[in-house]
Amino acid sequence: MTNIYQPDLMEVLDVQQQTADVKSVRVRFRDEARSDDFHFRVGQFGMFSLFGYGESTFNICSSSNWKDFVEFCFRRTGRVTEALWSLEKNDTIGFRGPYGNSYPMDKWVGKNLIFIGGGIAMPPLRCAIWYALENRGQFGDITIVYGARRAQDLVFRKELDRWAEYDRVRVVRCVDPGGETPDWTGEVGFVPAVTEQAQIPADNAVALVIGPPVMIKFTLPVLAKMGLADRDIYTSLENRMKCGVGKCGRCNCGPVYVCKEGPVFTLEQLKALPSDY
């Protein structure tokens, strides 16, 4: 029986500073056999750790089509992320995963996709966006609404431009009022209002909405107004976790362990759960 709490070692290939307090990191398994065997599905997460500092839970924000490496993204916030901030190329981190369920990309085939995110929530959208773009023929119109407090807080900014170049892809950028820079060309306003005004093709659509609780709260009625059913609205919960494998007892929402049966839920599923997230 293997030790389910012992991570694999991964080598840092690249670190990108995204904003003043957000970085993304590309890593690869030190063990080549493990690297060859590794598969995950977009929407799953991993437990990333720096020895001597501890472990944190992050979405794997790279596409599952990308081989030989995975990426994760974090905001400098606490003990572990403060330590991760100093990561450099060739450093080694620990990784356990992939854990949790995933976005049902197969079920979304043939549909219009709406991705809505706020702030640091871009990474868990990004993996699905790239996956959809790499399988462009399988999906209808793709609309990405992404907002942050200020222009300089947008994560994966350069990729937003690349996504917009794809056929039938629209990227709507927005910043909170007062967060715009002189050269800002996107929208000014909060994500729910911008979504409402964006005239997004909403028939035969599914939406993936990830962001701060307040953003989600006010975006859901907008999507309902656009005609999306609760079963077509998805989100990813971010409950605090330690083990990632359904043992440590802290991530549950009622009878659901977010690390095992989540983190991806439809609004229909969430409404059946106690409000414990």
Next chain:
Amino acid sequence: MSQIISQPAIRRLVKQWLREGKRVVAPVQIRPDLVSYQPVRSADQFLLDGFIRPLNSIKEVVFPRHEQLFQYRVRGKQIDLLPAPLPDIERIVLAARPCDAAALPILDHVFNWESRDAAYNQRRKLTTVVALACMEHDAHCFCTSLGGGPDDTRGSDALLFDLGDDTLEVRCVTDKGQNLFAGQTESSTRTAPSVPGPERQADLQQVGQQLEQAFERSDWAAWTNRCLGCGACAFGCPACHCFDMVDEGGPTCGARVRNWDACQFGQFTLHASGHNPRSAQSQRQRQRIYHKFHVYPQKFGELLCTGCGNCTRNCPVSLGVLPVLEAMQAEGA
């Protein structure tokens, strides 16, 4: 016919087990008013009668308060992980209360669903549980509400009954129990009388139905208002198993460890963003009740409680699960 053993014979057995390098854990009087399960160092150190319930539980024999998961060594860019060696010492828990023993098969579910916890399972395999049937109970016991009782055999490999005059009846439940007492008992016509269980009861069927609807009730604050959030309920509970994982040591060497944790602590579910799904103590109490009487049964088909009453006994404000369940029942559905 029954099998009996004298107290001196049991103590001789314990001496032998200790000599063989086995770890023996039994109730020990650590203060005039305090009994605790402890590893025993000598055969006359432990109690075989005269106590209601130790303040702790036997879960720590299979799930220690603190354990290393692995060690790490960092030399420049080179990092080595050294897995914690699997436990190899045989353990015998002697004179466990049936409400403690009964928790072990309940814990097996969570440590084995979908992925298996190697160290836990190894300790379970190495552990033989000899329970001691209860002759008495106190005001906090409510085991019979949970399908238990003074002579419940769930989780026990053998069960002892006090016959008086330094004699115990031995009833072996499993092969492990048989092996432990093989050749050590004598046949007798004496059998232990059955002992009535505690009077205090909770109607768990009613509780189960109430919990279907009770999550949003505003009464949780009133029912649990006096909770101090100290976590003593969880640490003394035979079934609570939540844990934390942290690194101990420096950037060059140390270990990732697992420590007991408790859902009563404010930081238990605190997100890095500052958001906390359970920011109020009443929400944390609600979680503890739901986990035991709703979540665990839905997931694993068993209640996460054996009615031992330790949560109330150890609580500085005498809360614990039974007073909350009683308050809930008093309010009706």
